[in-house]
Amino acid sequence: SQQGEEDPQALSIQEGENATMNCSYKTSINNLQWYRQNSGRGLVHLILIRSNEREKHSGRLRVTLDTSKKSSSLLITASRAADTASYFCATGVTGTASKLTFGTGTRLQVTL
């Protein structure tokens, strides 16, 4: 399975600190996406990184991808209470079997 697995399962930090979440997967992919989900709501797309890219930034978010290690990381800098949510990586392959496979997520708690 190419399912992504996030690590850690849960993370608690204080506002202003950085949060790092990791995602590992098992088979070759074409791209990897990160999503955020607030409790009981739909997922919101954060960043998409393609297999030929190593790093992408979006505001306070930084995503890296290491295809040789089959892993990705999401860094949130200067975290805020509003960043409290679950974060999921989703691995994707293109072509006739095109579909995203989601991991179980990292639950991030940012306290004041």
Add this chain to the structure above:
Amino acid sequence: ETGVTQTPRHLVMGMTNKKSLKCEQHLGHNAMYWYKQSAKKPLELMFVYNFKEQTENNSVPSRFSPECPNSSHLFLHLHTLQPEDSALYLCASSPRWDTGYEQYFGPGTRLTVT
């Protein structure tokens, strides 16, 4: 909200009931998806529709019946469900059926089967 709406937001149904979930997207996308999210489990892809044609049925039991009358609307018809079907059902859309595009999710329908 992301331009994808789902109704109802909450649904409680008995095992012998028939109900339907509705999803609508106003983004002009061509692909639509149904996912099931259960506690402690990864998001499970159920169905994919591309230009109104079903392209993926991820071994979903026949008590779940999808319908896509046009590229903007997606339904999930529910019949004779089991308690283990209780979950958050999420609809999503993307410009094309390709993982190289981000997916836009609706807020979900919280389903409880009693």
